[in-house]
Amino acid sequence: MSAQIGVTGLAVMGANLARNLARNGYTVALHNRSIEKTDALLEKYGHEGDFIRTESLQELVDSLEKPRRVLIMVKAGKPVDSVIDQLVPLLEPEDIIIDAGNSHYEDTRRREAALAEKGLFFVGVGVSGGEEGALLGPSIMPGGSRKSYESLGPMLEKISAKYKGEACCAWIGTDGAGHFVKMVHNGIEYADMQVIGEAYDVLRSAAGIEPAEQADIFTEWNKGTLSSFLIEITAEVLRHTDPRSDKPFVDILVDSAGQKGTGRWTVVSALELGSPTSGIAESVFARGLSSQREQRLLAQETLKGHESSVELPESFVEDVRLALYASKIVSYAQGMDMLGAAAKEYGWELKLDEIASLWRAGCIIRAELLDDVMKAYAGEDRPANLLLAPAFAEAIAEAVPAWRRVVATAVQLGIPVPVFSSSLAYYDGLRRKRLPAALTQGLRDLFGAHTYNRVDAEGTFHTQWSGDRSEIEAVDTH
Numbered sequence: 001m002s003a004q005i006g007v008t009g010l011a012v013m014g015a016n017l018a019r020n021l022a023r024n025g026y027t028v029a030l031h032n033r034s035i036e037k038t039d040a041l042l043e044k045y046g047h048e049g050d051f052i053r054t055e056s057l058q059e060l061v062d063s064l065e066k067p068r069r070v071l072i073m074v075k076a077g078k079p080v081d082s083v084i085d086q087l088v089p090l091l092e093p094e095d096i097i098i099d100a101g102n103s104h105y106e107d108t109r110r111r112e113a114a115l116a117e118k119g120l121f122f123v124g125v126g127v128s129g130g131e132e133g134a135l136l137g138p139s140i141m142p143g144g145s146r147k148s149y150e151s152l153g154p155m156l157e158k159i160s161a162k163y164k165g166e167a168c169c170a171w172i173g174t175d176g177a178g179h180f181v182k183m184v185h186n187g188i189e190y191a192d193m194q195v196i197g198e199a200y201d202v203l204r205s206a207a208g209i210e211p212a213e214q215a216d217i218f219t220e221w222n223k224g225t226l227s228s229f230l231i232e233i234t235a236e237v238l239r240h241t242d243p244r245s246d247k248p249f250v251d252i253l254v255d256s257a258g259q260k261g262t263g264r265w266t267v268v269s270a271l272e273l274g275s276p277t278s279g280i281a282e283s284v285f286a287r288g289l290s291s292q293r294e295q296r297l298l299a300q301e302t303l304k305g306h307e308s309s310v311e312l313p314e315s316f317v318e319d320v321r322l323a324l325y326a327s328k329i330v331s332y333a334q335g336m337d338m339l340g341a342a343a344k345e346y347g348w349e350l351k352l353d354e355i356a357s358l359w360r361a362g363c364i365i366r367a368e369l370l371d372d373v374m375k376a377y378a379g380e381d382r383p384a385n386l387l388l389a390p391a392f393a394e395a396i397a398e399a400v401p402a403w404r405r406v407v408a409t410a411v412q413l414g415i416p417v418p419v420f421s422s423s424l425a426y427y428d429g430l431r432r433k434r435l436p437a438a439l440t441q442g443l444r445d446l447f448g449a450h451t452y453n454r455v456d457a458e459g460t461f462h463t464q465w466s467g468d469r470s471e472i473e474a475v476d477t478h
């Protein structure tokens with residue numbers, strides 16, 4: 001018996017993907033650097049399907065049908081390069097190496113180019129859904145050459161999550177496109193969680209609504225346009241009482257949020273692309289600020305707030321829901337805009353409707369809203385920005401008055417709402433007729449002769465600020 005796919009790296013994610021493949025009828029060859037993990041998997045779950053136990057990468061490769069498919073699921077970074085280096089001499093042209101870990105897309109681009117020179121396919125696959133998703137069906141974002149997808153795609157589609165029967169897996173684009181899209185997914189996940197946190201904070205700090213009562217509110221919200229996995233689990237966490245202290249669970253948690261890096265990668269990449277992804281950036285910064293415990297303690301004693309009291313409208317809870325919804329739409333709009341910028345930069349033909357469709361099930365940001373995002377980008381008439389799609393322009397217009405009230409209330413009460421407020425600023429920035437960027441250009445021309453364009457004439461100009469202030473036509477230095 002030969003295996004259709006080999007998996008090396010059998011920690012939580014690798015083991016669950018291997019089991020998912022076997023449960024779906026594939027024969028899976030198993031390998032791990034240390035044999036204990038392989039044996040533990042076989043002992044506990046060997047009955048779930050057809051597995052082949054191997055002790056070395058040579059044995060793993062020998063057990064596979066051709067063209068061979070080897071899925072690497074080891075720790076991201078150097079271990080991936082090390083495993084690739086060991087595999088390459090054992091493989092033949094047309095064989096496929098798949099990296100389904102959280103690799104940086106630039107690493108994937110580099111690895112793909114190097115392996116292509118050897119006639120091997122390298123497929124960087126973004127996988128979202130955590131441990132449970134890996135086992136039961138994750139959202140899968142494969143990059144690499146289209147040809148490699150012909151051999152690998154059906155397998156990945158079979159083990160992926162399904163949204164109303166449709167596989168949450170499709171070829172994303174060449175080289176690092178899959179890992180790039182997964183990275184932006186994670187960035188949106190940061191923003192999604194931050195806006196939920198801001199809604200919770202405003203409801204609690206402005207309106208005094210305790211966690212258990214908020215759990216009911218979030219459960220209710222989960223029945224409407226906000227329906228999503230993250231809103232659902234927010235209700236679950238808020239409803240939980242800590243058995244040790246009998247306090248709301250959320251109150252016994254240290255308020256410093258950690259991060260593993262994909263949010264930071266998204267922001268670095270957004271800066272490089274010049275993409276205004278402010279919601280994701282503010283979410284990453286909010287986690288950073290939450291972790292500055294020493295400075296926060298000193299600031300609590302030193303910095304004055306001068307908050308003013310605010311009379312909350314009857315509709316306050318509904319206002320917060322609308323602020324959350326509008327900010328969430330902006331985060332998606334920014335993430336999609338960033339994907340568009342990356343597609344231009346890297347020559348990827350990213351299909352935004354298809355990408356939104358892959359996120360409708362299996363992944364952490366799965367939400368009803370994504371079905372609407374998919375529809376907005378489907379067909380010929382693609383919006384230049386998600387906010388300009390008629391359905392979203394209308395939805396957000398309805399939310400704007402409430403959104404402004406919530407941001408104003410939070411500002412007056414000294415409750416930080418970095419994503420609610422920066423998303424509103426993005427919305428206003430997009431729609432504003434004149435931006436103060438005009439003044440910025442004037443300043444740049446004065447101190448650095450950076451030149452400017454005029455609203456009333458073609459060309460690039462410079463004012464001779466230190467001379468007679470006459471204008472000359474300049475060569476564009478940008």
Ligand code: NDP
Binds near residue numbers: 012033037074100103
């Ligand atoms: P870990 O990231 O904890 O990595 C452990 C595995 O890597 C073990 O099998 C270990 O082997 C192996 N390994 C480490 N170094 C080497 C090396 N130099 N050579 C060979 N093997 C090595 O495993 P996870 O299952 O948590 O994650 C795997 C990947 O999936 C990571 O990229 C991670 O970021 C990503 N991930 C994705 C998630 C998602 O939702 N998509 C969630 C969690 C993780 P040994 O047993 O011998 O030590």
